[in-house]
Amino acid sequence: MGRILAIDYGTKRTGLAVTDEMQIIASGLTTVETKNLLDYLKNYISNEKVEKFVVGLPKQMNNTASKSEVYIQKFLLQLEKAIPSVPIVRIDERFTSKMAFQTMIDSGLKKKQRQNKALVDEISATLILQSYLASNS
Template sequence: MAQYGRIIGIDVGTKWVGLARTDLLKTVANPIGTYHVDDVFDALGEQLENENVEKVVVGWPLTPEGEEGRAIKMVKEFLAKLETKFPDVDVAKVDERYTSKEAVRAMVEAGVPKMKRRESDRVNQAAAAIILQKYIELVKANNVRITDRYV
């Protein structure tokens, strides 16, 4: 019997943070929105309070060579705040290489006009959905339970 719940995906940026969430069966990721770094924890708190969130998946910025990139420090600081504000939340990290490019490509394929594609809020939330969808696919491909910690 399937357990109903959601997973939240996060694309951390210097000024903006994109959020996405799964459907209740945890099969599809959909963008929620983009929030200023000062406001994202309020938005996360609302999701955690109003939804049955089983896990939070954060994009882990690796270089093309698979090494930790410059943005790792920023994401580590975000994760430290996340753990302080929501200590009971289970967190996983997923390689986020090329997710912003994938987000722009997906918007082109969906027919989103060029001016709208330049709006960083659209890219951030689409990237969060791609990060989350990657996690879902990794879990399926590796026959791992959602409740397992997968990095």
């Protein structure tokens, strides 16, 4: 079995999370500057077996696509071209940023630490991955 890698795409930074090889536990991996994302992913899959990418699908409350979906679609075309061997699955990511922030509060992080947007992105990717795992268990 390979890992599942989740992507919380942002125009500046992208949060990444990954499962263990048994696809049981979702853990934050890192946050990458989006301009370096494809290179990072290519390098990662050259060292680790990745079975699938799970990419957040941002929606509005009325179930329409959010404004960021335009950028995500462009990225997905590049990702499919750069790494065609790994399938891409989309999963609703509504509320993940709010949940990530609440997770930081609940875990006792100080205000200064909670302002770390890279950490919020990484936690959001982890929540996307946990949601995917829960829906497919």
